Amino acid sequence: MILQINDHQDALVATIQVKEANLTVSEKFKAELFTQIDGGSKYIVVNFEEVTYVDSSFLGALVSALKHAITNKAEIVVAGLNKDILGLFRLIRLDKAFKIFDTTEGALADKAK
Amino acid sequence: MAAGVPKQLIFGHTAEELYPLVVEGVEFLQRESDTDDDTLTKVKLVLMELLTNALKHSGGGQTEVWLHVDQSDIIIKKNDTGNPLVIYCGGIKHEWPLPGNHQAGRIICAYSGNGSNLNAAVKNNCLVQFLVEETGPEETDLLRLPEHFGLMIIARACSSFAYEFNIDTCTNTFTAVIPLKGQHG
Numbered sequence: 001m002i003l004q005i006n007d008h009q010d011a012l013v014a015t016i017q018v019k020e021a022n023l024t025v026s027e028k029f030k031a032e033l034f035t036q037i038d039g040g041s042k043y044i045v046v047n048f049e050e051v052t053y054v055d056s057s058f059l060g061a062l063v064s065a066l067k068h069a070i071t072n073k074a075e076i077v078v079a080g081l082n083k084d085i086l087g088l089f090r091l092i093r094l095d096k097a098f099k100i101f102d103t104t105e106g107a108l109a110d111k112a113k
Numbered sequence: 114m115a116a117g118v119p120k121q122l123i124f125g126h127t128a129e130e131l132y133p134l135v136v137e138g139v140e141f142l143q144r145e146s147d148t149d150d151d152t153l154t155k156v157k158l159v160l161m162e163l164l165t166n167a168l169k170h171s172g173g174g175q176t177e178v179w180l181h182v183d184q185s186d187i188i189i190k191k192n193d194t195g196n197p198l199v200i201y202c203g204g205i206k207h208e209w210p211l212p213g214n215h216q217a218g219r220i221i222c223a224y225s226g227n228g229s230n231l232n233a234a235v236k237n238n239c240l241v242q243f244l245v246e247e248t249g250p251e252e253t254d255l256l257r258l259p260e261h262f263g264l265m266i267i268a269r270a271c272s273s274f275a276y277e278f279n280i281d282t283c284t285n286t287f288t289a290v291i292p293l294k295g296q297h298g
Binding site for chain 2: 020022023024052053055056057059060061063064066067070071083084087088091092093094096097
């Protein structure tokens with residue numbers, strides 16, 4: 001499993017359990033996120049705390065999951081990005097497509113508002 | 114800084130090698146220059162995407178990456194003999210070398226969406242320069258977001274990014290130029 005899933009009332013935290021989030025794991029990551037969306041999760045926090053780096057394939061999988069979430073009236077937000085990953089999101093403007101939180105707690109608090 | 118000896122990285126196309134090679138390249142630059150953190154972050158992104166591209170598209174053999182620092186720039190070159198560049202634009206497949214001798218000046222869109230295009234400006238039938246064109250605000254319809262970011266990441270991290278196919282040796286060369294601190298907007 002790429003994702004460790006933790007339920008929090010009406011939200012779900014999906015923690016990426018690999019340091020190197022690259023094309024070798026991107027399809028599996030996408031499939032696991034799709035499974036959570038298809039299972040009815042409406043607010044998914046993708047937690048990057050354990051990730052050292054992300055490549056374009058993994059970001060493509062994340063965007064694909066975002067589109068699947070939107071189609072299913074669900075929301076995906078991201079948390080725990082290190083400086084390099086946050087810089088990458090900004091570089092290709094994905095910071096405008098995803099809500100970004102410093103921590104999963106912040107993401108869950110935002111949902112509870 | 115003064116121009117130093119180039120650093121060669123050899124990539125055998127396994128995922129396990131990828132990140133250690135990126136780190137090796139970054140550590141070389143830290144030793145050889147006073148490159149700032151923001152520039153090193155760009156170097157990391159470029160190396161990662163060039164090697165990922167090699168992992169996806171190289172048919173065999175090995176990929177060579179050269180890192181070189183001159184007075185004002187970090188120059189990263191990737192050479193391999195894998196599959197040549199292919200761009201799909203408007204439903205048309207463009208494969209290098211482009212046919213014919215009258216390609217100069219043509220623009221082929223390699224990526225479009227989220228308020229920008231990545232254009233391949235054709236210099237001749239073997240050489241293109243990638244250029245980012247800002248076309249407007251970010252995408253508001255998230256269902257239209259692109260899902261392929263590799264070339265765009267490199268182009269945005271660099272001041273210059275080009276691809277050349279050598280017909281004689283069937284070698285692909287990507288050249289990325291990243292300005293040293295204070296050399297670029």
